[in-house]
Amino acid sequence: MAINLTFEQPTDLTWWPSPAKLNLFLHITGRDQRGYHLLQSLFQILDFGDQLAFEVTPSGQIEMCTDLDSVPAQDNLIVRAATLLQQHTQCPLGAKIWLHKVLPMGGGIGGGSSNAATALLVLNHLWKTNLSLQQLAELGLQLGADVPIFVHGKTAFAEGVGEKITPVNLASQIYLVAFPNCHVSTAEVFSAPDLVRDSAKIAWQDYIFSETRNDCQKLVCERYPKVANLLHDLLEYAPSRMTGTGACLFSVFDNMEEAEKVKNKLPNDCQAFITKGVNESPLHAALAKSEASLKLHDN
Numbered sequence: 001m002a003i004n005l006t007f008e009q010p011t012d013l014t015w016w017p018s019p020a021k022l023n024l025f026l027h028i029t030g031r032d033q034r035g036y037h038l039l040q041s042l043f044q045i046l047d048f049g050d051q052l053a054f055e056v057t058p059s060g061q062i063e064m065c066t067d068l069d070s071v072p073a074q075d076n077l078i079v080r081a082a083t084l085l086q087q088h089t090q091c092p093l094g095a096k097i098w099l100h101k102v103l104p105m106g107g108g109i110g111g112g113s114s115n116a117a118t119a120l121l122v123l124n125h126l127w128k129t130n131l132s133l134q135q136l137a138e139l140g141l142q143l144g145a146d147v148p149i150f151v152h153g154k155t156a157f158a159e160g161v162g163e164k165i166t167p168v169n170l171a172s173q174i175y176l177v178a179f180p181n182c183h184v185s186t187a188e189v190f191s192a193p194d195l196v197r198d199s200a201k202i203a204w205q206d207y208i209f210s211e212t213r214n215d216c217q218k219l220v221c222e223r224y225p226k227v228a229n230l231l232h233d234l235l236e237y238a239p240s241r242m243t244g245t246g247a248c249l250f251s252v253f254d255n256m257e258e259a260e261k262v263k264n265k266l267p268n269d270c271q272a273f274i275t276k277g278v279n280e281s282p283l284h285a286a287l288a289k290s291e292a293s294l295k296l297h298d299n
């Protein structure tokens with residue numbers, strides 16, 4: 001059973017990264033038999049995100065410690081990921097899991113999916129359940145289309161509903177990510193009759209930011225004036241676009257100073273952060289370090 005415990009941050013546990021992503025472009029190229037939208041998208045992993053801490057317990061219980069009141073424990077993607085891994089591997093162990101949330105939820109920056117991937121990867125490590133990245137990605141796909149991207153932990157070109165992944169190396173750029181203080185439901189966007197669904201397929205090698213789009217952006221801007229207004233402001237300063245099905249927007253910069261100047265001009269009620277794009281998830285770097293140190297201790 002999953003329960004929410006009082007939020008008390010541990011001081012002596014390792015905090016594991018759970019990074020955000022951007023969709024540098026998002027083209028809708030059709031639909032599959034279920035009606036799900038077939039996409040082409042460039043997922044950029046960011047060096048910024050939530051953090052999770054884990055304590056392995058012998059009880060078999062999954063316990064969530066968070067002040068995130070809006071999501072009941074049993075619906076939390078972290079608990080769902082832990083339970084899925086536990087059931088799939090018949091692992092008798094449990095875990096107490098702390099979440100330090102900084103990413104806006106339902107903003108198209110993948111916070112929930114990333115949290116699920118961090119839970120799968122770290123518990124697989126701590127419980128020694130030894131599933132491969134591919135097996136974890138397949139489990140993760142049951143929780144959400146973007147979970148496999150975060151499990152593989154590479155900036156990547158994705159097709160299908162996000163499960164066909166080709167890692168790509170992008171030059172690191174600086175991103176200002178801004179949340180227009182409104183939530184856009186993915187289901188609402190994908191059920192809109194006037195959504196563009198017939199973009200021509202491209203080869204990712206041909207990717208140039210200015211020649212790609214987010215096919216959901218026009219529709220979201222028409223329905224959500226807050227998104228349209230913030231995008232209008234950002235476009236005055238830098239190349240800018242919506243990520244995922246919104247509502248977050250991002251602007252691309254060559255350096256932190258320029259990004260900082262624009263961030264300072266944003267309205268006060270607009271949550272925003274500046275970070276750099278990375279080709280490998282900070283979680284994978286942390287896991288590699290931890291596994292290497294375990295091997296050192298074993299020898």
Ligand SMILES: C[C@@](CO)(OP(=O)(O)O)[C@H](O)COP(=O)(O)OP(=O)(O)OC[C@H]1O[C@@H](n2ccc(N)nc2=O)[C@H](O)[C@@H]1O
Nearest residue numbers: 035036037108110144145146161162186187190244245246
């Ligand atoms: C389009 C992306 C790009 O990153 O948007 P964001 O969620 O990040 O904004 C994601 O792949 C979103 O995937 P995910 O976040 O798992 O979608 P869900 O919330 O499960 O989808 C809600 C509903 O949207 C529809 N849906 C979702 C994904 C998809 N490729 N086609 C769809 O038609 C389905 O009806 C689904 O029931």
Ligand SMILES: Nc1ncnc2c1ncn2[C@@H]1O[C@H](COP(=O)(O)OP(=O)(O)O)[C@@H](O)[C@H]1O
Nearest residue numbers: 075076077105106107108109110111112113115
């Ligand atoms: N650990 C979690 N973090 C964020 N959202 C979660 C979590 N668990 C469940 N959810 C639910 O998933 C939804 C989508 O979250 P998120 O991944 O942050 O958005 P998006 O897919 O738009 O990037 C949230 O609105 C929330 O109801």
